[in-house]
Every structure is written in structure tokens, then in C-alpha cells.
Amino acid sequence: AKNLGRNRYEFFTQNLQSEIITQKRTADELLTAIEEQQFVTWYQPQFCANSMKLTGVEALVRWRHPHRGILAPDAFLGIAEDLNVTATLDQIVLETVLKDQMRWAAAGIDVPKVSVNVSSKRLKDEGLIETLKTLQITPGRISFELIESIFLDESEDGVTANLDRIKALGIDIEIDDFGTGHTSIVSLLKLRPKRLKIDRQLVMPILESRQELTLVRAIIDIAKSLGVETVAEGVETMQHAKVLRDMGCDLLQGYAFSRPLPYENFSTMAMAGFRQ
Ligand code: C2E
Ligand code: CA
Ligand code: CA
Secondary structure, three states: OHHHHHHHHHHHHHHHHHHHHHHHHHHHHHHHHHHOOOEEEEEEEEEEOOOOOEEEEEEEEEEEEOOOEEEOHHHOHHHHHHOOOHHHHHHHHHHHHHHHHHHHHHHOOOOOOEEEEOOHHHHHOOOHHHHHHOOOOOOOOEEEEEEOHHHHOOOHHHHHHHHHHHHHOOOEEEEEEEOOOOOOHHHHHHHOOOEEEEOHHHHHHHHOOHHHHHHHHHHHHHHHHHOOEEEEOOOOOHHHHHHHHHOOOOEEOOOOOOOOEOHHHHHHHHHOOOOO
């Protein structure tokens, strides 16, 4: 038994070691990837729950790794954070989105708005507002998705002031992953976001669990009474879509409609009107 324990220990340290080596390699490669522009922006459509019309997209970053193929954010965002480059990544994504918006306009494809994810690092960046002012952002066509925890952070007043400046530039604010963190109605009242996104952890179980169903309904009702739009994420089936629509949810996003797609594939689908 003693031997087995020891083997297990060696197995564990070996795994840990190779994990550390992979992380270190990924970290080196990530910096090269920024220089060599290996990051791409994919788009996942959102639809009006009533009309089923395309209302916008969420921009989601992907790493086109030279050997490992397309990598989702889970594989590299943590490392990017350690390297202090998440704000850089967010800026790369935003610039790509602005270029893609021009391409859609030129091609006659109507994508009403694009939501981009903004890390708390970037939101606290002192140069953020100045950087945003240098970009060609059409008012009402870009929104920033911020996770709730940002609003509960230390420098709350600083964050609120920055949010007001962002709104003044015509950028809408959305609260991401609503319902999972320390959800605070007070932060909703204070920040007056344009939309809130109900987290997929709450949305996915609504057909089986009365508890989540009740919670999602309550969130939609509160948002409505405050004049805040709701977006459900992780809408995986049309049955989910129907239940959410009946509860008054405004916008729907999820695999029931489409996975995130590269620019070309998304544009083709958008041109065809996303008819299934
Ligand atoms: P998120 O903001 O919650 O984005 C939604 C995630 O849910 C996406 O994962 C999307 O592919 C996935 N998803 C969409 N519909 C469904 C569905 O019906 N079922 C299920 N199971 N999943 C669905 P993705 O693209 O892997 O992104 C993961 C996270 O990485 C995002 O979560 C966001 O927090 C972060 N992220 C993505 N792009 C960026 C970025 O440009 N900047 C920053 N700072 N973070 C980003
Ligand atoms: Ca998001
Ligand atoms: Ca989410």
C-alpha cells in the first residue's frame, strides 16, 4: 500500500510538472500570438424572443494556434491574466469588431449591435476612455459586457465614474453572468445598465427545476420594472426559448439558434436571415 501511495504521488507530481510545462509554453506562445495576430473574433447571434429577428451578436475571442488549432478562451484567458495582457486582448477584439462592422455595412448585412466582453482590468485602465475616443464607435452599436463582480470591487466610485464616461460615448453597458455572483439589486439601481444577461447556469435547468425557473422569472420581472432588457444565455433548445419568451425575456442567445461562428460563416448565415 505504501508503494502504491508513492506511485500515486509520483504520478501526481509528474502530471503537475507537465501541466506547469504546458502553462509555461502557452505563456510564451501567447505573447508571440499577440505580436503575430493569431487572435480571431467569432460571433454568436442573439434574437428577439418575440419576432425571432437578429438583434445583435456577442463577440467571443478565439486563438488560432499554429499547432493546436482553434482554442477557446478557457484555454488561455487565465494565462493572459497572469501575464497582464487581458486588456490588450480586449482592445484587439474591439478593433476587430469595428472593422467587421464596416465590412457588414459595406456588404449590406444588418447587424444592429455587437457586445464585447470587457475584463475588470480594462475597465480600471486609466487610459481606457482616451483610447476609446480614438476609435470610430457608432453610438448604440457597441455594448460592453461586464461581469457583476466588477461592480462590487473596492474602487466602486471610480468604476461608476468610468461607466458614465463610457455611456457618454454611446456605448451601452450590459451586466454579464447575472444571477451567479453576489447579485445585487442595488448595483442594478445604481448602474442602470441597458441589459442584463441571465447566466446559462440558471437558464439551462429551467425545464427540469422549478427553483431556477422561479429565479429566472423573478430576475426578468425585476429587470422589467427597472426598464432593463434581459438576455438569456445558454438557450440550448426551442423549448427553453419558448418558456423564456412566455416569461417576458427580451433576447435569446444559445446553441438552439447558433454556436459562435467565424466572421465568414456568421455573415453567410446573417445574409440568409438565419432561417433554419
Ligand atoms: P461568456 O461571456 O459567458 O460567453 C458565453 C459563453 O457561453 C461562450 O463561451 C459561448 O460559446 C458559450 N455558449 C453560448 N451558447 C451556449 C449554449 O447554448 N450552451 C452552452 N453550454 N454554452 C453556450 P466561450 O466563447 O468559450 O467564452 C467563454 C468566456 O470567455 C466568456 O463567457 C467570457 O467570459 C470570456 N471571453 C470570451 N471572449 C472574451 C474577450 O474578448 N475578452 C474577455 N475579457 N473575455 C472573453
Ligand atoms: Ca459575455
Ligand atoms: Ca455568461
